[in-house]
Amino acid sequence: MISWFVPQASTFAADVDSLIFLILVIVGAWFLLAEAVLFWLILRFRKREGVRSKYVTGDVKSEKRWVSYPHYAVLVFDVVIVVAALRVWNDVKVTDPVPEETVRVVSQQWAWTFVHAGPDGRLDTADDIKTVDDLYVQQNRTYRFELHSKDVLHSFSVPAFRLKQDAVPGRMIAGWFKPTLAGDFDIQCAEICGIGHGLMPARIHVQTATAHQEWLREHGVMPALAANTGAAGQGGAR
Amino acid sequence: MSHEHAAAHEPSGLLKYVWSTDHKMIAFQYLFTGMAMALIGGFTVYVFRMQLAFPGEAVPLFGRVSASSYNALVTSHGSIMIFWVAMPVLIAAFGNYLIPLMVGCDDMAFPKVNRLSFQIFFLSAVLLTASFFVPGGAFGGAWTAYPPLSTSGVYNQTPIGATMWLVAVALEFVAFLLGGINFITTTMNSRAPGMRMFDIPIVVWMIVIASVLFMASVGPLVAGAVMLLFDQVIGTGFYDPARGGDPVLWQHLFWFFGHPEVYVVLLPAMGIVAEVMAVHARKRLFAYRTIVYTAVATSIISFFVWAHHQFVAGIDPRMASLFSVTTLIISIPVAEMVFVYIATLYGGAISLTTPMLWALAFLVEFLWGGVTGIFLGAAGSDIYFHDTYFVTAHFHYTFFPIAFIAGFAGITHWFPKMFGRMMDERLGKIHFWGTIISFNLIFLPLFITGAAGDHRRIFDYSGFPDLNLPYLQNLRIMATYALLAMIAFQVVFFYNFARSLRGGAVAGANPWKATTLEWLAASPPPHGNFPVMPTVYRGPYEYGVPDRADDFWPQYEPAGPAGQEPRLGAAGHGPAPSGAMAAPER
Ligand code: HEM
Ligand SMILES: [Cu+2]
Ligand SMILES: [Cu+2]
Numbered sequence: 123m124i125s126w127f128v129p130q131a132s133t134f135a136a137d138v139d140s141l142i143f144l145i146l147v148i149v150g151a152w153f154l155l156a157e158a159v160l161f162w163l164i165l166r167f168r169k170r171e172g173v174r175s176k177y178v179t180g181d182v183k184s185e186k187r188w189v190s191y192p193h194y195a196v197l198v199f200d201v202v203i204v205v206a207a208l209r210v211w212n213d214v215k216v217t218d219p220v221p222e223e224t225v226r227v228v229s230q231q232w233a234w235t236f237v238h239a240g241p242d243g244r245l246d247t248a249d250d251i252k253t254v255d256d257l258y259v260q261q262n263r264t265y266r267f268e269l270h271s272k273d274v275l276h277s278f279s280v281p282a283f284r285l286k287q288d289a290v291p292g293r294m295i296a297g298w299f300k301p302t303l304a305g306d307f308d309i310q311c312a313e314i315c316g317i318g319h320g321l322m323p324a325r326i327h328v329q330t331a332t333a334h335q336e337w338l339r340e341h342g343v344m345p346a347l348a349a350n351t352g353a354a355g356q357g358g359a360r
Numbered sequence: 361m362s363h364e365h366a367a368a369h370e371p372s373g374l375l376k377y378v379w380s381t382d383h384k385m386i387a388f389q390y391l392f393t394g395m396a397m398a399l400i401g402g403f404t405v406y407v408f409r410m411q412l413a414f415p416g417e418a419v420p421l422f423g424r425v426s427a428s429s430y431n432a433l434v435t436s437h438g439s440i441m442i443f444w445v446a447m448p449v450l451i452a453a454f455g456n457y458l459i460p461l462m463v464g465c466d467d468m469a470f471p472k473v474n475r476l477s478f479q480i481f482f483l484s485a486v487l488l489t490a491s492f493f494v495p496g497g498a499f500g501g502a503w504t505a506y507p508p509l510s511t512s513g514v515y516n517q518t519p520i521g522a523t524m525w526l527v528a529v530a531l532e533f534v535a536f537l538l539g540g541i542n543f544i545t546t547t548m549n550s551r552a553p554g555m556r557m558f559d560i561p562i563v564v565w566m567i568v569i570a571s572v573l574f575m576a577s578v579g580p581l582v583a584g585a586v587m588l589l590f591d592q593v594i595g596t597g598f599y600d601p602a603r604g605g606d607p608v609l610w611q612h613l614f615w616f617f618g619h620p621e622v623y624v625v626l627l628p629a630m631g632i633v634a635e636v637m638a639v640h641a642r643k644r645l646f647a648y649r650t651i652v653y654t655a656v657a658t659s660i661i662s663f664f665v666w667a668h669h670q671f672v673a674g675i676d677p678r679m680a681s682l683f684s685v686t687t688l689i690i691s692i693p694v695a696e697m698v699f700v701y702i703a704t705l706y707g708g709a710i711s712l713t714t715p716m717l718w719a720l721a722f723l724v725e726f727l728w729g730g731v732t733g734i735f736l737g738a739a740g741s742d743i744y745f746h747d748t749y750f751v752t753a754h755f756h757y758t759f760f761p762i763a764f765i766a767g768f769a770g771i772t773h774w775f776p777k778m779f780g781r782m783m784d785e786r787l788g789k790i791h792f793w794g795t796i797i798s799f800n801l802i803f804l805p806l807f808i809t810g811a812a813g814d815h816r817r818i819f820d821y822s823g824f825p826d827l828n829l830p831y832l833q834n835l836r837i838m839a840t841y842a843l844l845a846m847i848a849f850q851v852v853f854f855y856n857f858a859r860s861l862r863g864g865a866v867a868g869a870n871p872w873k874a875t876t877l878e879w880l881a882a883s884p885p886p887h888g889n890f891p892v893m894p895t896v897y898r899g900p901y902e903y904g905v906p907d908r909a910d911d912f913w914p915q916y917e918p919a920g921p922a923g924q925e926p927r928l929g930a931a932g933h934g935p936a937p938s939g940a941m942a943a944p945e946r
Contacts, residue, residue, distance in 0.1 A: 124744065127812035128826070141740045149731040156702065156727055163705035164720060167641070168712070174911050175904035176707030180646030180700070188706075189647065189699040196695045200688040203738055208681050210740030215677040231515065274509040275607060277672070277747065281813035281826065284744045290608060290674040291508060292601020308826040312747040314502045314817045316515055317428045323823035 124284075131303040131328060132283035134214050139284070141210045148199050214285070218298045221266035225257070229269070229276035229289045232318030234309065241342040251341045255324040260334035261304050269295045277313035280326055288313050301328040381471035382887050384778075387457035389478050391771075394448035397485055398763075401440035404433040406847060408819075413833075413840035415820045428517065430819035431500030436488070438503035439525065442625070443532050444485050446763040450628040451536065451574075452481070454770055455543050455567040457778065461878035461885060462561050464552025464894045464916075469545040473538050481535035484528045491524035499525035502817060504614055507599035507607045511591040523592050530585050533578050540571030552877065552916075554896035558649060559915065561876050561900040565652050566631030570624045573659045577620035584613030611673055615666035623662045626758070627655055629766035630697065633719045636773045637701065639874045640716035641708030642911050644901040646700050654693040654700070661690040671742050680739040687737035694730065698723065709904070709911070714788030718769035721796050722761045729757030732807070747817075750810025753803045760799055768792070768853070775857075776871045780883040781864030787856040794849030801842035805835035875914045876900050 123146060124139045167175075178185060224245050226237035236257040240249035251258075259265060269278050271289035279286040283299050309324035329337060377385060403421075410417075411425035418424050425433070456474065460467055468474045491498045499521040501510040510526075513519025547560065547568045587598035588610065597603030599610050638645050645651060667675060667683040701723055710716065732754040736742050745751060768791075775783050806814075809832050814821075821827045870879040877896070881889050894916040902913035 124811060127808075138740060138744050141738065142735065142744070145735050145738060145741060149734050153727055153731045156698070157724065160702050160705070160720075160723055160727075163702065163708075164710060164712075167705055167708045167710050169642075169709040173709060175642040175709040177644065177904045177906055178646065178707050179644055179648075180703060181649070185703075186647060186650075188703055189650070189696060192699055193692065193696050196692055200691060203734060204685055204688050207684055207738030207740040211671075211677070211680055211684070211743070214740070214743060215680065274515050275506055275673075279747075279815065281744070286672050286743050286746055288673045290601075292606075293674060295674050306825075308813075308824050310813075310815055310824060310827075312815045313506070314431065314509065316509055317431065317500070317517060319431070320427055320818040320820050321823055325825075 230272035232322040234324040279312035282307035391453035397444040404437040413837040432498040465550035477538035484531035488528040494520040562634040563631030566627040570627040581617035629762040632770040636719040642903040643708040646703040657693040715773035748810040749814040753806040776867030783860040791852040798846035
């Protein structure tokens with residue numbers, strides 16, 4: 123469903139999409155049924171000359187079951203939806219897998235700074251690579267991200283990953299993703315953050331292993347950049 | 361109870377209207393102020409939707425839309441529609457107008473408190489409107505006003521507008537706290553003799569429950585607003601992490617109020633719809649008591665769902681489980697309520713009058729809002745949908761039925777009572793179909809853009825390659841054209857309203873052949889409402905009672921030879937108590 127519009131570029135994208143599809147099927151059926159009954163009643167019980175309305179109180183059991191049975195059914199479907207929803211949620215947000223690499227994401231009015239671990243694969247070392255508004259990751263590699271904000275709330279949203287997480291000043295919020303599809307995708311700020319909220323686009327570049335290694339070699343040891351790394355959480359100025 | 365309708369004390373001229381303590385006059389003040397604010401709220405949406413459809417082009421009657429004015433327009437639109445349109449029209453206007461008439465008394469319990477409530481409300485509306493014209497312009501940090509954006513002029517660049525917004529919202533709260541006192545007290549203490557708890561019309565129940573809900577939920581937010589005000593003007597750090605504060609604290613306080621607030625406006629709307637459906641389908645409401653119980657249950661559960669607005673806001677992710685569960689639990693009483701309403705139609709004799717069309721449309725459209733909410737209450741899928749146009753479309757499929765569809769149902773239904781004349785049915789139907797069709801054409805496309813990842817509060821998509829696609833832009837343009845059509849159709853409504861005030865057919869006391877007490881009073885009811893105070897003999901919805909000549913049996917009509925006929929109605933059994941000032945509860 124969602125993949126008609128936005129590609130599935132992370133491991134959990136398909137899970138989120140299936141959950142959405144499951145809910146769509148369940149509530150869609152309910153919706154159609156309820157609307158059908160509603161329209162049928164409207165047509166069937168139009169006022170006709172000489173026909174009085176029925177006196178139905180809805181207070182006796184035999185009448186009440188017309189609403190109580192659907193009502194129990196709603197309960198059952200609710201349980202199905204909750205279970206499915208929380209399985210996806212736990213996978214994306216609660217049980218983080220062991221990361222292969224960590225990337226730092228720093229938001230501010232109105233730009234994103236990304237600190238990549240560099241060739242040595244570790245953050246806060248001399249070969250860290252800092253970029254503005256472009257995040258480079260390797261396909262099929264498990265990343266942990268550490269999200270910061272320097273001023274107001276922002277939100278790190280990567281629709282192609284089905285990932286969204288607000289950034290809160292004063293906190294480091296961690297999460298994970300594992301890109302599966304090579305390509306360039308939007309990173310959007312999804313929390314209003316002032317005048318430039320609509321002008322805070324960034325891109326995530328998912329690269330194949332070879333392309334990513336190439337990129338690392340090109341950018342990894344630039345001494346000018348290496349000199350001002352290590353300021354954890356402060357992020358790099360642009 | 362008020363006994364001060366002695367004509368000798370009444371001021372004359374314009375003051376008669378401004379200074380009146382008559383509940384009906386105060387209702388009109390709220391109604392017309394709410395309608396005026398709806399025009400402002402509608403104008404803001406016109407401007408920002410034009411910008412979305414045709415980015416960068418000058419909008420007629422406004423000019424070019426900058427990023428900052430876009431934010432200010434969106435923020436004002438949301439705030440106005442909820443606090444200055446939905447609340448005053450649904451709760452204050454209908455509450456004030458209907459409660460004394462429907463429970464059968466001459467005025468509110470505290471008429472002067474009532475007047476004060478409106479005056480404070482009016483002040484808040486003026487303050488909010490004025491904030492457009494101060495240096496820096498109106499606040500642009502969204503109607504949720506999350507700090508630190510809302511606390512600091514450095515961040516939001518509207519230091520004056522932000523504070524004015526906050527004070528205006530706080531004053532609006534005061535107005536509704538004062539109003540709520542009256543609604544609750546009047547309903548509890550001033551009912552006509554014989555009117556027992558379950559003889560009270562549903563709309564009165566709903567407004568009372570909504571008022572209690574509002575009072576119970578707003579306290580924490582007022583505390584939060586005071587802290588926000590201090591952060592803004594004297595530089596405290598309640599929400600500033602650098603000084604030990606926490607921005608997420610505001611979100612909890614805001615949504616602890618904000619979610620119940622959704623039901624504060626929903627319940628009165630459902631109440632209006634219930635009244636209209638009963639009258640125009642000639643039907644007793646199906647399972648009256650169930651409606652009351654589900655409304656109470658919904659209100660209580662609504663205190664436990666707030667953090668579903670914050671799944672991805674940085675709260676402990678394990679909390680999402682709890683709030684997903686409570687959110688889906690609240691779908692149960694709400695679904696039950698909708699089922700009961702649908703079941704009411706069974707066996708009816710439905711006339712598709714304009715008010716009935718609106719009431720039925722409420723159910724048809726609200727169902728969209730209800731089912732799409734499940735996608736957002738389920739934490740896993742909310743990760744994707746949060747802060748997209750899917751959310752915008754979802755909550756407009758709840759709010760538009762609430763504020764406008766139910767509002768129009770109420771206005772067209774009670775217009776004959778309010779002004780003594782009928783509205784024009786043909787114009788009413790043109791307005792109805794024009795509004796309903798264009799409403800769906802606005803928001804169905806926005807579900808699609810939302811599913812495609814369009815996020816909200818973005819004034820220009822050109823920076824986002826994945827969103828700046830032709831098919832998405834076409835959908836945005838379609839939504840905007842539909843909005844223009846909808847605005848155009850409102851002219852029909854205003855024309856019909858104005859023309860019917862003088863030229864409509866004379867209504868008489870009970871044009872719809874309805875059963876509740878307000879239809880006993882003259883149309884329009886004079887100060888003091890009833891020539892002789894009514895006594896209540898049965899439940900509010902005795903339509904189609906077998907073995908009677910008429911298909912309706914008003915609450916106020918004595919039951920033939922006194923005490924002979926069994927007492928019908930929701931209250932069930934036992935002879936009607938008579939003579940008692942207020943009916944005893946059972
Ligand atoms: C007349 C028809 C309406 C239209 C076409 C409309 C349209 C919109 C749109 C497109 C947005 C999103 C703007 C953005 O995110 O950039 C929006 C926001 C909003 N609308 Fe409406 N709306 C209408 C009526 C209402 C009503 C009746 C209510 C409430 C009773 C309401 C409450 C809100 C709220 C709370 C927001 C969020 C504002 C924010 O993000 O701070 N709207 N509206
Ligand atoms: Cu941002
Ligand atoms: Cu932003």
